[in-house]
Amino acid sequence: MSDSRLQTDNRKQWMAVLAKADWEQLDTLWQQNKIKPEYELVRGPETGLVMAQGRMGGSGAPFNVGEITVTRCTVRLSDGEIVGHSYVMGRNRKHAETAALLDGLMQDPKVGAQVAQEIIAPLQKVHAARRQNAQAKAAATKVDFFTLVRGEDD
Amino acid sequence: MYVAVKGGEKAIEAAHKLNAEDRRGSERYPELSLGQISEQLTLAVDRVMTEGSLYDRELAALAIKQARGDLIEAIFLIRASRTTLPRFGSSLPLETGKMSVRRRISATFKDLPGGQILGPTFDYQHRLLDHDLAGPSDLEPADTAPVDVDQEMPRVLDLLGAQGLMEPPSGQNTDHGDSPGDLTTEPLEFPASRDVRLQNLARGDEGFLLALGYSTQRGYARNHAFAGEIRLGEVSVEIVPEELGFAIDIGEITVSECEMVNQFKGSKKAPPQFTRGYGLAFGHCERKVMAMALVDRALRAEELGEDLIAPAQDEEFVLSHSDNVQATGFVEHLKLPHYVDFQSELELVRRMRAEASAPSEAAE
Numbered sequence: 001m002s003d004s005r006l007q008t009d010n011r012k013q014w015m016a017v018l019a020k021a022d023w024e025q026l027d028t029l030w031q032q033n034k035i036k037p038e039y040e041l042v043r044g045p046e047t048g049l050v051m052a053q054g055r056m057g058g059s060g061a062p063f064n065v066g067e068i069t070v071t072r073c074t075v076r077l078s079d080g081e082i083v084g085h086s087y088v089m090g091r092n093r094k095h096a097e098t099a100a101l102l103d104g105l106m107q108d109p110k111v112g113a114q115v116a117q118e119i120i121a122p123l124q125k126v127h128a129a130r131r132q133n134a135q136a137k138a139a140a141t142k143v144d145f146f147t148l149v150r151g152e153d154d
Numbered sequence: 155m156y157v158a159v160k161g162g163e164k165a166i167e168a169a170h171k172l173n174a175e176d177r178r179g180s181e182r183y184p185e186l187s188l189g190q191i192s193e194q195l196t197l198a199v200d201r202v203m204t205e206g207s208l209y210d211r212e213l214a215a216l217a218i219k220q221a222r223g224d225l226i227e228a229i230f231l232i233r234a235s236r237t238t239l240p241r242f243g244s245s246l247p248l249e250t251g252k253m254s255v256r257r258r259i260s261a262t263f264k265d266l267p268g269g270q271i272l273g274p275t276f277d278y279q280h281r282l283l284d285h286d287l288a289g290p291s292d293l294e295p296a297d298t299a300p301v302d303v304d305q306e307m308p309r310v311l312d313l314l315g316a317q318g319l320m321e322p323p324s325g326q327n328t329d330h331g332d333s334p335g336d337l338t339t340e341p342l343e344f345p346a347s348r349d350v351r352l353q354n355l356a357r358g359d360e361g362f363l364l365a366l367g368y369s370t371q372r373g374y375a376r377n378h379a380f381a382g383e384i385r386l387g388e389v390s391v392e393i394v395p396e397e398l399g400f401a402i403d404i405g406e407i408t409v410s411e412c413e414m415v416n417q418f419k420g421s422k423k424a425p426p427q428f429t430r431g432y433g434l435a436f437g438h439c440e441r442k443v444m445a446m447a448l449v450d451r452a453l454r455a456e457e458l459g460e461d462l463i464a465p466a467q468d469e470e471f472v473l474s475h476s477d478n479v480q481a482t483g484f485v486e487h488l489k490l491p492h493y494v495d496f497q498s499e500l501e502l503v504r505r506m507r508a509e510a511s512a513p514s515e516a517a518e
Contacts, residue, residue, distance in 0.1 A: 016390075016403035023408040048240040050393055050404070052209065053334065054356075054434040056348060057323025058309055062247040063334045063349035065356050065434055066207035068391060070242055070404060079489055086327060087406030088240075089279065089391065090210065131163060131254060138256045140297035141272040145264045 013105050014120050015043055018099040019088045021123040029119045034106040035111055038078035039101055046095035075099035082107050177222045191215035200437025201225055205438050205478060206232025207338075207357040208281055209407050220359045221294060226359075246392040246401060247422055250385065250411050250434070251309060257386035258517035260310045262332045268307030273386055274438075275375065310383040315389050320428045321418075324348075327458050344470050351453055352446075356435050358476030360442045361466075367448030374464035379431065382415035398480050401410055412443040414452050429458060 084104025221227035257273025314320035420426035431451025433443030452466035
């Protein structure tokens, strides 16, 4: 895998973690963090709509299901080189702004590793645990039906 | 036609204040919070998001509170609210095959790779009132079981497809453009393509679609449906922002999906095989997606060369009347002043009566 491809994949991953983060947890982690960079807002935060598409039969041709509220933000770090973006479901502007700033910081070689460790990793851990918990509860409802009169051909 | 009326501002203002007071109800009870609505009336919120065609739990909860629990009024509020927001773009198609599944059942095969997962359901419950819920109730925590992370969960209909017994997912027509039709930007036109029909059904009234779906089961366009697979869970929403040029995951939404398996005796173009009806909607709304899938299949009658004999197959009838915001607007507008209109009707009836009685008087 090329370096730029790897970088893109890494960035996609942290952007997803930031978008899916529980806002209260993200806010707490960010407030507690020592990194306090200067930055300017380039765009937003602003709320709009994304039309969600589905597929016929789950895997066929696309169709429009309905819209989703999304808030986006773009920031430029004070060194003027690094731009951070975010698109976050919902209407929480602070969430979008914090996510854009953290996207910028993650691209910054000076602090990226620290942000990854102190913010991205704990967010990811909580998200994974939440999913694991939901899956474990679902797994407890797995059922084995057995047919009595009607069923497979003999 | 109703005409604009002047006056009544004071009475209207007083009526709105009275409505606000009735909304609040007795102050002996605490006011509802949006969190309570979105966490404890989850399925009402899901319905408002689906038919309001806007995924935003908080806005849907607010609409339900404002509408005093009148879900069609809440859906109306949501539809009006979305018009104030700009469109950033479209998502990539949701990959429901990669859903983080919380419920997955099939009525066609009992042994499935990945198994049948009942999830949170009213199914198999006695429909008896639980008086323990009348007061604060003790919650027993849900059970957990080990998760088999390597367990694949293939689509049930793909299992039939692999044997050549199932039509392709998009149906008989393979001519679908990349960009699906969008009813929020283009008016509904007939004949409508399946993508537009599915969008219309996804935002359509659950009660209307339920009745139409039921009618197909009772023999009006009988196509003998089985619930091939029903899924509930979370899917990632991905978009490709221009400024980035690659796909990013912007969050997860809950969706319900239903794939119906229907009989098809074959036609000149297609051999006998099973056909599909599809339902997909926001949140947990299984009844809605089942009805949607039945009606989707019925509306494919022409594509499949079936006789058009029933209301559920009539796309102009179905698609023109499925939207409860349009329907309630037109039905409820009858409440508004029609005084001038009615005056002319009144005069017409008087004149007709006069004319009808005139010759008989002359004959006497």
